[in-house]
Amino acid sequence: SQTIHQWPATLVQPVGSPLSLECTVEGTSNPNLYWYRQAAGRGLQLLFYSVGIGQISSEVPQNLSASRPQDRQFILSSKKLLLSDSGFYLCAWSVLSSGRSLKQFFGPGTRLTVL
């Protein structure tokens, strides 16, 4: 069966420090991968998505970046965190087959607090 892991579960970082959040998927090949942020207002904001290794699409310009060094690994990074980067970060995967939009599976999330 497929599983998705995220770490760390919680993180407290000072403003200006770097960030690296990792997401890995098991049990599937060539998934579409997504990074979402959920701020205090509760809505889900899509940050990045990837349809393959090295292919990253950014939805919102910001000081964050994403990389996909392996098929089932998706990394969210920042060189210098801002206070506004605080939030709940969710990784998700889906499989797109024959043009059909299939359901997404979400990871447990990382709660980031920038002080």
Place this chain on the structure above:
Amino acid sequence: AQKVTQAQTEISVVEKEDVTLDCVYETRDTTYYLFWYKQPPSGELVFLIRRNSFDEQNEISGRYSWNFQKSTSSFNFTITASQVVDSAVYFCALGGGSYIPTFGRGTSLIVHP
């Protein structure tokens, strides 16, 4: 452009009451998919249902039921005899054959004992 509207920001009910969460969508795609996800206090989103645009049959799963009406572009979710464990944020989402689903802003359901 796709859009999902969940007009109810927060709903508060007492246990055993029935509650309906509204979802209205906009899309130009002829083939699309609608989803509901539940986000309990732990944070992880849990998939509840997917419905494709060609299937307007209502679906029931235990205390959960979904009413899909293409004529009004709505995909409402009803919880019958609500329980405290149903307290969560519920998201409606729309997918149209692309890689990116569109999520509503979510409805926070609070069920009081």
